[in-house]
Amino acid sequence: MYSKILMLHFPTREVEKPVVCNLTRYYDLTFNILKATILPRKEGIMVLELSGSRKNLKNAVEYLKEQGVIVKNASQEINRDESRCIHCGACTAVCPTQALYVSRPDMYVKFDKQKCSVCELCISTCLTRAMKITPTTESVFD
């Protein structure tokens, strides 16, 4: 079983529901709608988690594109605003993956993004609000 969180951008509100239901009917996928928004011009944005076989998921994305839906990966990443960080070290105590750590001997707090699991624990810990969560999107199965 393979699952992926996708962001769908529908040209009009009307196409939204049947297209998503067809993902189950035609491609044996299960879906969980995480967020659905209608923009002022009736365009729809939906974030959903799709699960099924990798092959069916790929075919489903092709189907969505044929229906005029723009499909992107929807995920999040943590970034540090270096200008805000005062190297107090508070975040290193809560970071479970050691993505945030104190380097020695200079005692600066370093951020190794590759190790970050996006657990978000550092965000509320950081008093200067240097740690931020940002959505990322990229095309899928191109």
Ligand code: SF4
């Ligand atoms: S808690 Fe914030 S200010 Fe302190 S070291 Fe971590 S990122 Fe920098």
Ligand code: SF4
């Ligand atoms: S989001 Fe979690 S894993 Fe990533 S740097 Fe912050 S505390 Fe560490």
